Structures are given as structure tokens and as C-alpha cells.
Amino acid sequence: MTNSITFRVHALPAAALDTVRRTGRDAADQPVEALAAGGGEPLRCCLRDAEAGEALLLFGYPPPVAAGPYREIGPIFAHAAVCPGPEAPGGHPPAWRGRPQVLRAYDRQGRICGGRLHNGTDPEAVIAELFADPAVHQLHSRNVVYGCFMFAVERAAG
Structure with a gap:
């Protein structure tokens, strides 16, 4: 895609x-x-x-x-101590590529407005599909089993 x-x-x-x-x-x-x-x-x-x-x-x-x-x-x-941060700042975490995740979509009011389970092999395509909906302001990647927040995804300015 x-x-x-x-x-x-x-x-x-x-x-x-x-x-x-x-x-x-x-x-x-x-x-x-x-x-x-x-x-x-x-x-x-x-x-x-x-x-x-x-x-x-x-x-x-x-x-x-x-x-x-x-x-x-x-x-x-x-x-517990300061670390250097992500290996690839701004992009999908390389270490988590291939990990099944849920991408939960939120609108500007902070309400859930969609989401997708994906297998992690092409997260950028799933992110693009969700952001194709103009109501989607932000995505949260979530752990499939525990539901814990992993990271946020926002449209880049430009």
C-alpha cells in the first residue's frame, strides 16, 4: 500500500x-x-x-x-535511569516490528473512534488506513494480551 x-x-x-x-x-x-x-x-x-x-x-x-x-x-x-530513547525516533519501533498489536483510534475530543488488530508485519499500512479517516486525530498502540498502552502515533505536521 x-x-x-x-x-x-x-x-x-x-x-x-x-x-x-x-x-x-x-x-x-x-x-x-x-x-x-x-x-x-x-x-x-x-x-x-x-x-x-x-x-x-x-x-x-x-x-x-x-x-x-x-x-x-x-x-x-x-x-529506572535515563536511557538514550528509541532506536528510530519518530518511526515504528524496529524491535516491535512483527509483534501483534491493537491500534486504537481517538478523535480530537479523546473518544475512541475506531481501531484495528494487526499482526505487526506492516504497521505503517494499518496506521495509514486508520488515518485515512479524517475524524482520527491520534492512535494508541496497545498490547494484545494485556491491553496496556505501548506508544502514541500522531499525524506529522506538514
Whole structure:
């Protein structure tokens, strides 16, 4: 599929992670859990899976949508210390290519307005299909089994 829609993938914002690291509290004002990775935990700071033994934080995070009934707080993993961030900033995470995901579509009011399950082999095509609907403002990639927020996708300006 030819894609004329440009988009940008967003990892966990550094400022949000800095606040969690500094305060030890999450978005629900609950204590952050520090743990050693068992291996395979999806890291939202650098958009890859953790390697066994890495120092992680587990905490509640509200994915970026407008305030309203669809806004939620869910569990995410991130490095306990500052990391270099995603390998391919702005693009689909290379380490998660081929991973089945749900792409949930949101409108400007933060309401769910569609979505798709995809097998991960051509996420750009699925992203383009969803963004073909002018009502779609933002997409969230979600873990298939647990439903956890993985990353946000927005139309690129231009």
C-alpha cells in the first residue's frame, strides 16, 4: 500500500518520566515499583523489550488523550535511569516490528473512534488506513494480551 500520510511515533515523554523518577509517585499518586527485569518487559522510554536484569520502574501512566471518560491510567515499564530513547525516533519501533498489536483510534475530543488488530508485519499500512479517516486525530498502540498502552502515533505536521 502506498502511504501518503506521514506520522510520528511518540515514546513516553521524558518530562513525565523525569517526574516519576524524581518523586517516586505515579499519575495516581501511588508509589512507583522498582524491579529488576525478568526479560521481555516492553519499555515505553526506548520502545524495546527489557533484557533480564535491567533496572526498571513499573508505574501508572495516563496515555495522551483529551480529558474525558476515555482517559485512563494503566501500568507501564520504563528504565529506572535515563536511557538514550528509541532506536528510530519518530518511526515504528524496529524491535516491535512483527509483534501483534491493537491500534486504537481517538478523535480530537479523546473518544475512541475506531481501531484495528494487526499482526505487526506492516504497521505503517494499518496506521495509514486508520488515518485515512479524517475524524482520527491520534492512535494508541496497545498490547494484545494485556491491553496496556505501548506508544502514541500522531499525524506529522506538514
